[in-house]
Amino acid sequence: MRTTILTTTLFLLLAAGAMAQATLTVIDPDRTWMLRQGTVEEASITIEPQGIYADVGLFLTFSAEGSGITSNDSLEVILDFSLPEEALVYDSWLWVEDVIVKADILDRRTATAIYEEIVDRRQDPSILFKKGAGRYQLRIYPLPTDGARRVKISYLMPIDWSAEAVTFELPMEIINASMQAPDSLDVRAWMGPEWGQPYIPELPDQAFQWYQSPELGLFLRTLIPQDALKGSLSFAMDAPLNNGVYVNRNDSLKIYQAVLLPEQLLSLPEGPGRRLMVLLDYKADNTNNLERADILEGLRSELLAQLSPADTFMIWATSLTGLLPLMANPEAGEAANIEAVFDALAPETVLQEYGDLVSSVFEILQRIYDEGEPASILLVSNSQDESAPWNVEDLIDGITGSPGFELADFHIIDYQNTNYYEWWDWWSGSEFDWVGNEFFYAELSRLSGGSYRRAGQYRYKLRRALEAADPLRGSVDLYATLAGGLCYNRFMLGGSTVNVPLRRPLYQVGKYQGSFPLELDYAIVPDGLPQQASLSVEAQQAYAIDTLADEIWAGNYLLSLEGSSQGDATVEEIVETSINHRVLSLHTAFLCLEPNQGGEPCIGCIDPTVIGGPILIGTDEQQRGEQELQAQAFPNPFYRRVTLTIGHPDGRALSGLRITIYDSMGRLVGLLAPEDGTYRNGEFTLQWDGRGADGRELPAGLYFVAIESQQGRAQLKLAKL
Numbered sequence: 001m002r003t004t005i006l007t008t009t010l011f012l013l014l015a016a017g018a019m020a021q022a023t024l025t026v027i028d029p030d031r032t033w034m035l036r037q038g039t040v041e042e043a044s045i046t047i048e049p050q051g052i053y054a055d056v057g058l059f060l061t062f063s064a065e066g067s068g069i070t071s072n073d074s075l076e077v078i079l080d081f082s083l084p085e086e087a088l089v090y091d092s093w094l095w096v097e098d099v100i101v102k103a104d105i106l107d108r109r110t111a112t113a114i115y116e117e118i119v120d121r122r123q124d125p126s127i128l129f130k131k132g133a134g135r136y137q138l139r140i141y142p143l144p145t146d147g148a149r150r151v152k153i154s155y156l157m158p159i160d161w162s163a164e165a166v167t168f169e170l171p172m173e174i175i176n177a178s179m180q181a182p183d184s185l186d187v188r189a190w191m192g193p194e195w196g197q198p199y200i201p202e203l204p205d206q207a208f209q210w211y212q213s214p215e216l217g218l219f220l221r222t223l224i225p226q227d228a229l230k231g232s233l234s235f236a237m238d239a240p241l242n243n244g245v246y247v248n249r250n251d252s253l254k255i256y257q258a259v260l261l262p263e264q265l266l267s268l269p270e271g272p273g274r275r276l277m278v279l280l281d282y283k284a285d286n287t288n289n290l291e292r293a294d295i296l297e298g299l300r301s302e303l304l305a306q307l308s309p310a311d312t313f314m315i316w317a318t319s320l321t322g323l324l325p326l327m328a329n330p331e332a333g334e335a336a337n338i339e340a341v342f343d344a345l346a347p348e349t350v351l352q353e354y355g356d357l358v359s360s361v362f363e364i365l366q367r368i369y370d371e372g373e374p375a376s377i378l379l380v381s382n383s384q385d386e387s388a389p390w391n392v393e394d395l396i397d398g399i400t401g402s403p404g405f406e407l408a409d410f411h412i413i414d415y416q417n418t419n420y421y422e423w424w425d426w427w428s429g430s431e432f433d434w435v436g437n438e439f440f441y442a443e444l445s446r447l448s449g450g451s452y453r454r455a456g457q458y459r460y461k462l463r464r465a466l467e468a469a470d471p472l473r474g475s476v477d478l479y480a481t482l483a484g485g486l487c488y489n490r491f492m493l494g495g496s497t498v499n500v501p502l503r504r505p506l507y508q509v510g511k512y513q514g515s516f517p518l519e520l521d522y523a524i525v526p527d528g529l530p531q532q533a534s535l536s537v538e539a540q541q542a543y544a545i546d547t548l549a550d551e552i553w554a555g556n557y558l559l560s561l562e563g564s565s566q567g568d569a570t571v572e573e574i575v576e577t578s579i580n581h582r583v584l585s586l587h588t589a590f591l592c593l594e595p596n597q598g599g600e601p602c603i604g605c606i607d608p609t610v611i612g613g614p615i616l617i618g619t620d621e622q623q624r625g626e627q628e629l630q631a632q633a634f635p636n637p638f639y640r641r642v643t644l645t646i647g648h649p650d651g652r653a654l655s656g657l658r659i660t661i662y663d664s665m666g667r668l669v670g671l672l673a674p675e676d677g678t679y680r681n682g683e684f685t686l687q688w689d690g691r692g693a694d695g696r697e698l699p700a701g702l703y704f705v706a707i708e709s710q711q712g713r714a715q716l717k718l719a720k721l
Contacts, residue, residue, distance in 0.1 A: 022173035022417045025078045026064045026143060029119055036067035038077060040178035041148055044186040044609035045170060047235060049195050050548050051248045051257040052493065052507045053088070053156040054168050054235070059609050062140065063148040066179045074142030076119065077149060081174045082417075084158055084456035085134040086493055088555030089584040090548075091154035093605065094126040094140065094592035102602035103128065103590035105582050107575050111589035115139065118597060125597075126151060129589035133562075134455020136584075156552060158493060160463060161246070161259050161505045162305075167201070167236040169457035173290075173417055176231060185224040186609060187235070190216070193637060193702045193719030194246075194543045196238035201301075203228055215606050217664050218702070231294035232459045240543070245535055247518060247542040250549040254513060256487070257545065257552070258480065258537075260506040260522055265533045268502060269526050271472030273310035274333070274376060277364055277408075280317040280326075281381035282351040286416045290382075290458060292347035295415070299380065300342040302462040306470075307333030315341065316364065318355025323363040326350050357383050358395065362402055369404030376409050376450070376469040380462070382416035384436040396443050409450040411469045412441045413461035470501040474526035478506050483536070485514010491556035495563060502526055509553050516542065540639050540721050544700060554581035562586055628712025629654075633705070637719035644672075644686050648711050651682035656710040659686065664702040669693065690720050 027035040039062065046057035062077045069075065083089070092103040106114075108129055115127040119141045126140040140149050159168045175185065189198050189208065198220060200206045206228065208220040224233070240246060244264025249256040262268060278299070282292065307313060311333035315326040326345060331337040361379075368375045386395060399405060416436055438454060445452035451468035453461040476497050480487040490510035494500070502524050512518070516539035523532045554577055561574050562585065571587055578585035593599035632645045648654060661670035669692045677686030692698050698720065705716040 022082065022177045023078075023080045024062070024174075024177040024179075025080075026062075026067055026069060026075045027078060028069070028073060029076050029141070030073060034069060036064070036069040037177075037179040038067060038079075039063050039065040039180045040175055040182050041065065042150075043175045043182045044188070046608050047187065047189040047198075049159070049166070049192060049237065050156065050552065051246065051543070051545055052159060052259060052509060053548075053552055054159055055548055056155050056157050056171070057608070058153045058155070058171055058174065059150070059607075060153075060174075061148050061150045062143065064143060064145055069145070074144055077138075077140040077143050079138040079174070079177070080131075081136055081138075081171070081177075082134050082455040083136065083155060083171075084460055086158040086559065087134065087456075088156040088551060088558075089128070089130070089136065089153065089590075090156065090551045090555070090582055091152070092126065092128045092138075092590040092592060093152035093154075093602070094599075095150040096594045096599070099595065100602045100605040100607065101592045101595065101599040102605055103592045104600075105579050105584070105588055105590055107579075108587050108589045111591040114591060114593070115141075118593065125594070126592040127589055128153065128584070130584050130586050132586070156548070156555065158507075160460075161239055161241075161261065161507075163241065163244075163261060163264060164239060165236045166239050167234050169460045170233045170235055171457070172229065172231060172233050173457055176229065177417070181226050181229055183226055185229055187222050187224065188608060189220045189235075190218075191220060191237075191702070192543065193700070193721070194240035196240075198235060198237050200224070200233055201236050202230060202233050202297075216608055218704075219608075231290040232298050232457060234459060242541060245520070245537065247537045248545040249512075249516075249518075249542045250545050250547065253547065253549050253553075254511055255545075255549040255553050256480070256510060256512055256518065256542070257549070258478070258506075258508045258518075258520060260478065260520070262476075262506070262522075262524065263503060265522060265535075266524065266531045268472065268524075268531075269529075270310065271470075271502075271526070273312065274307070274469060274471060275330075275373060276307070276311060276313040276333075276378060276466075276469060277368070277375050278313060278315040278378045278380070279323075279360060279364060280315065280351060281355055281357045281360070281379070281383055282317070282353060283382050283385075283416075284353045286382040286384060286418055290415060290417070292351045294458070295351065295380065296342060296345055296347050298459045298462055300338060302459065302466055303333070303338050304335055306463070306466045307338065309334045313338075316360065317350050317352065318357050318360045319352045320354055320356060322356055323360045324350070324352070324355075357381060358386060361399060365399070365402050365404035365408060367404070368407050372407075374407045374409075376411060376471075378465055378469060379410055379412045379441075381412070381414060381437070381441075384416060386440045387437045392440050396440065396447070399444065400447050405448065408448055409469070410445045410448045410452075411450045411465040412445050412452045413458075413465050414438070414441055414452075414454040415458050415461070467501050467504055470503055472502050472526065473499050474502050474524055476500055476502065476506060476525075477521075477523045478508050479521040479523075480508065480510060480512075481519050482512055482514040483517050483519055485512060487512045487518075489553070489557070491553075491560060493556070495560070509556050511553065515539070518542065543721075551581060551583050554578075555583045558583055558585050629707060629709065629714035631705075631707055631714040631716050633716050633718055637721050638690070639721045641687055641689050642718060642720075644677075644688060644705065644707075644716070645683055646686075646707055646714065647683040652711060653679070653682075654684055654709045654711055656708075657684065658708045660706045661688070661692075662704045662706065663698070669698060669703070 024038040026038040042061040044059040048055040244261040246259040314330040493507035518537040520535040578588040657674045659672040703718045707714040
């Protein structure tokens with residue numbers, strides 16, 4: 001009898017508990033068995049870099065188009081999605097007809113009760129809440145069977161910094177969760193003075209162009225066509241580093257951010273090379289937006305970015321008969337080797353649908369044992385076949401007791417994004433919900449001293465896993481203070497500062513009192529041998545950040561609280577901080593109601609995806625060599641004075657020269673007189689003192705110089721500090 005009850009309960013949980021990292025569902029609330037995949041009819045993304053984070057606005061229009069669902073009543077939209085664990089969700093909008101309703105933030109129990117009551121009354125609400133680390137759910141009601149609903153989700157996305165570029169992933173898993181792909185993806189970016197021309201690394205021919213509007217000023221826009229909406233796309237810019245350091249601040253809020261690249265500040269020891277064993281596991285039914293080619297291309301790109309010639313790598317895939325080698329022998333981590341390996345792989349044949357993950361893990365461990373050398377196993381899987389609660393613990397015991405386990409550390413990324421099952425606390429013995437293979441992966445990585453990533457986009461998870469597999473590890477510390485004051489309430493992204501990869505960039509956000517310069521003392525301790533670097537950042541070297549600095553600081557404070565033991569006092573502090581700063585937490589929710597139910601129309605909210613005029617001046621900011629004239633500005637960014645140098649590629653003299661300056665709103669603010677410049681050796685040189693046409697000094701910000709002559713034209717972007 002006991003067995004029968006347990007089996008029945010388990011079946012009901014499996015039937016009702018299916019969910020996903022990025023799943024879009026339309027459902028009849030009165031007939032919950034009637035659920036289908038929904039459609040994203042329109043998708044737009046707005047972006048504004050904010051230092052450590054990018055401010056991302058995701059605009060989505062949902063419908064039941066193509067679902068085949070039939071109902072005489074209204075439907076409910078359910079979007080389950082994930083973001084990196086460090087991401088911060090800070091706003092939600094719902095369109096009620098043509099009115100924008102900005103969400104209220106409430107404690108989660110209250111918000112949920114209100115939402116469910118209003119759904120029962122067939123009126124307009126939406127609710128957005130956080131289910132766990134990096135896991136979110138958005139619900140909207142009602143969706144007419146032949147209609148559509150529009151929403152916005154605002155979040156702060158952590159940016160990856162390197163010496164050459166800053167990069168973050170676009171939310172393609174969410175967009176590709178659609179039954180039918182949208183016709184295009186509209187991406188618009190507002191760039192501060194420190195940022196260069198953005199680009200999509202995976203789409204090198206996808207150019208951004210300048211647009212303007214009276215309400216929103218200048219912005220860059222690109223329209224990505226449907227056939228280019230890959231499973232993984234990212235947004236990148238040149239890194240605005242000054243000798244390996246970037247600092248911004250909001251002097252009103254007294255909040256700063258700092259980014260440091262260790263390899264540009266200290267002479268890091270070489271450390272041992274990585275012995276990387278990659279195991280690819282693919283289950284076609286468990287992913288709805290990552291093709292085999294996307295999986296291989298993402299792995300290729302991240303190996304190229306992170307491996308060095310001192311590293312070695314070997315790639316296998318699971319198969320019905322066990323381990324399938326995708327390379328003849330291990331290779332050094334040189335770019336040519338990586339490219340050659342992946343050029344020879346055919347995605348449809350090397351990634352088999354029904355591979356045996358467990359036997360493959362045992363085979364790799366046996367190989368490591370036979371070779372007698374430590375190795376890192378990068379397991380890339382979307383399986384959930386190892387999640388059954390009646391045997392998973394025995395499986396883990398078998399793996400941890402097998403030969404080779406003591407020499408291995410598992411770095412696991414779970415890219416499953418459909419068909420998730422949740423195992424509730426009746427099995428796990430806690431309030432945590434284990435999802436899919438999560439318990440298996442989490443325990444395997446923890447017991448081996450490795451890492452596990454489930455939340456976030458595929459490329460992001462790969463990057464974090466390879467970073468964690470770096471054997472050059474130790475302790476790090478970044479102490480910040482002011483020459484004329486102090487810094488406090490500092491938070492490091494990623495949390496831990498002990499036994500961390502030493503090549504990983506350091507990201508810190510904190511508060512300060514007093515005046516710049518900012519003094520930074522950075523120390524690492526590899527193998528017990530401390531190294532230290534001291535830096536001083538003057539006020540004019542720190543870029544400006546807007547009031548989102550408050551959400552960034554508060555969000556990191558909330559993450560630190562959520563990662564601690566949560567007694568009643570901690571939960572109360574989480575709820576209070578979340579509501580006061582409008583940053584979503586585990587214990588709060590964003591709730592939108594129609595105006596006659598208490599929702600407040602947002603009079604000041606502007607939809608930036610429907611506003612935009614003609615391209616300013618010309619097309620994109622052009623690179624040297626692509627312009628009719630050649631132009632340079634030095635220094636750029638500048639503080640009080642900048643020198644403009646203009647010439648023709650063949651050295652011919654310039655005539656009819658006109659130089660105009662526009663601000664970031666597209667307004668003409670200055671006209672430079674050519675007679676104030678000098679012409680020498682085929683180049684015209686002129687200085688600008690940062691003043692407008694009225695002689696007053698212009699504020700810090702982004703400015704554009706349009707240069708025209710009878711021989712051609714050019715365009716420059718200037719950043720005034």
